[in-house]
Amino acid sequence: MGEGAAIVGIGETRVGKHPGRNALDLQCEAVRKAIADAGIDKARIDGVYALGSYIQPTQLHGLSVIECLGLRPRLAGVVDVGGTVAFITMVQNAMAAIDAGRLEVAVCVYGDNAATHRAPGTHGYVAQMTTGAEEFEEIFGSSIVVSYALLARRYLDLYGLEPEEAFAPIALAMRRHATLNDNAAYRKPIDIEDYRASPWIAEPFRRLDCSPVVDGAGAFVIASPRVARGLDVEPVSYLGAGSQATHKIVSLTPDIPDLGMAEAGRRAFAEAGLTPGDVDLLTVHDGFTASISITVEALGFCGPGECGRLAEDGGLGFDGALPVNPHGGLLSQGHVGGMLHVLEAVRQLRGDAGPRQVRDAEIAAISGNGNIFSICGAMLLGKGLA
Amino acid sequence: MTLDRTSPFWQSVDARAMALPRCGDCGRFHFYPRPVCPECWSDDLAWQPVGGRGAVWSYTVVRFAHGAHEGWKTRIPYVVALIELEEGVRMMGNVIDCPVDSVRAGMAVELAYREYEDGLIPVFLPAG
Ligand SMILES: [Zn+2]
Numbered sequence: 170m171g172e173g174a175a176i177v178g179i180g181e182t183r184v185g186k187h188p189g190r191n192a193l194d195l196q197c198e199a200v201r202k203a204i205a206d207a208g209i210d211k212a213r214i215d216g217v218y219a220l221g222s223y224i225q226p227t228q229l230h231g232l233s234v235i236e237c238l239g240l241r242p243r244l245a246g247v248v249d250v251g252g253t254v255a256f257i258t259m260v261q262n263a264m265a266a267i268d269a270g271r272l273e274v275a276v277c278v279y280g281d282n283a284a285t286h287r288a289p290g291t292h293g294y295v296a297q298m299t300t301g302a303e304e305f306e307e308i309f310g311s312s313i314v315v316s317y318a319l320l321a322r323r324y325l326d327l328y329g330l331e332p333e334e335a336f337a338p339i340a341l342a343m344r345r346h347a348t349l350n351d352n353a354a355y356r357k358p359i360d361i362e363d364y365r366a367s368p369w370i371a372e373p374f375r376r377l378d379c380s381p382v383v384d385g386a387g388a389f390v391i392a393s394p395r396v397a398r399g400l401d402v403e404p405v406s407y408l409g410a411g412s413q414a415t416h417k418i419v420s421l422t423p424d425i426p427d428l429g430m431a432e433a434g435r436r437a438f439a440e441a442g443l444t445p446g447d448v449d450l451l452t453v454h455d456g457f458t459a460s461i462s463i464t465v466e467a468l469g470f471c472g473p474g475e476c477g478r479l480a481e482d483g484g485l486g487f488d489g490a491l492p493v494n495p496h497g498g499l500l501s502q503g504h505v506g507g508m509l510h511v512l513e514a515v516r517q518l519r520g521d522a523g524p525r526q527v528r529d530a531e532i533a534a535i536s537g538n539g540n541i542f543s544i545c546g547a548m549l550l551g552k553g554l555a
Numbered sequence: 556m557t558l559d560r561t562s563p564f565w566q567s568v569d570a571r572a573m574a575l576p577r578c579g580d581c582g583r584f585h586f587y588p589r590p591v592c593p594e595c596w597s598d599d600l601a602w603q604p605v606g607g608r609g610a611v612w613s614y615t616v617v618r619f620a621h622g623a624h625e626g627w628k629t630r631i632p633y634v635v636a637l638i639e640l641e642e643g644v645r646m647m648g649n650v651i652d653c654p655v656d657s658v659r660a661g662m663a664v665e666l667a668y669r670e671y672e673d674g675l676i677p678v679f680l681p682a683g
Contacts, residue, residue: 309649420637420646
């Protein structure tokens with residue numbers, strides 16, 4: 170290992186609806202904002218890691234970003250492994266290249282126009298956009314929601330829980346956070362009665378257990394410590410990361426305790442030389458409420474089946490014992506693939522999170538899962554240069 | 556597109572005798588059909604009919620066909636389950652011909668076939 174790397178710029182578009190703009194337009198806006206935030210000349214970007222639209226898939230997406238923004242990077246790649254793990258993987262790739270002296274400044278970007286450009290009659294991401302092997306699932310009326318509902322049902326059965334105790338407090342905690350984020354799409358306060366009145370989608374999930382898709386994009390700039398020291402910005406250092414892939418479609422999922430999340434977390438903490446007790450805040454890819462339960466428990470922040478109780482007691486609040494997704498997460502900010510989870514962690518570590526600022530935030534964990542916990546990832550970031 | 560790898564599965568369903576690929580080297584079945592045995596990488600695979608008995612591993616009652624296959628939008632509420640077959644594989648399937656609220660993990664089911672407007676598919680019925 171060399172000297173490591175630091176995130177030195179972040180940028181995000183408004184989340185919501187951007188009719189008339191495609192994913193590329195949104196991503197270019199996010200990159201411009203991230204570069205401006207870093208205060209660095211665009212000519213210094215020598216690496217580009219991008220992920221294109223799932224709603225309107227295109228080929229060679231990284232080259233589109235490069236061309237639209239007039240960039241001339243030495244390294245470019247598309248990383249497509251799903252929910253937040255894609256961005257953790259981008260960081261791991263950029264880190265390795267920085268360590269090897271192959272680049273000094275990379276930009277990582279994702280965004281989609283999933284709300285305004287989805288096909289008529291569909292809601293969110295339809296199964297064939299991501300799951301593959303759809304011949305053996307889609308034909309039974311499956312979808313992304315159905316896949317996660319199957320995992321969530323198994324979770325409830327395993328620990329003897331009801332959705333109202335396990336999942337409702339998580340939905341409420343994320344919404345409370347979104348009320349403190351003026352770039353969240355769902356800011357109307359909700360209570361347990363709203364949760365109970367929310368219609369079933371695929372049991373045990375009600376609508377409020379599911380993240381709504383939005384249009385939006387985010388980008389961040391990662392640089393060598395040498396470059397970071399020359400910038401007028403609070404750097405946030407990479408401390409460690411880990412990931413673990415196990416399957417693709419839900420039919421082939423390991424049981425909840427055997428998902429890759431625990432292993433991913435162990436690797437990230439080992440690399441960083443930290444333990445869960447050192448973490449001041451956590452961002453979790455939360456396509457569904459159950460995603461938070463499974464992730465928080467697998468990473469060792471609480472015992473199996475205990476996350477709902479932790480949320481009920483206020484523990485997941487930005488002012489609680491284990492702040493989770495102070496920006497509102499996918500559940501209430503809106504689904505931008507988990508890219509904004511990286512940006513929120515950086516914002517919190519800089520102390521720039523305004524009314525939802527976590528006190529004395531020095532270490533943040535970011536975690537996510539691609540597809541149906543098919544690949545799990547975790548990453549640790551720290552305030553300042555390591 | 557018809558694939559050599561998957562078409563025998565659908566032919567076996569059409570014959571109402573669902574078969575799965577079984578490895579000639581390690582003896583394991585697998586689902587869905589893949590290019591080699593995912594356990595030992597042998598390509599000595601043969602199609603073998605299954606006994607048809609299984610148990611529900613997990614299940615969901617779908618009440619809003621969110622991004623689902625077109626035909627299913629008209630069939631809500633319906634049950635999608637993950638079924639563990641006695642051959643040691645898990646597959647997705649619909650549990651039908653019982654109240655949707657009666658499906659539970661561990662419930663014994665048996666394989667059947669049902670013709671829908673978009674084709675014949677394997678389904679599962681409560682056993683017994
Ligand atoms: Zn084998």
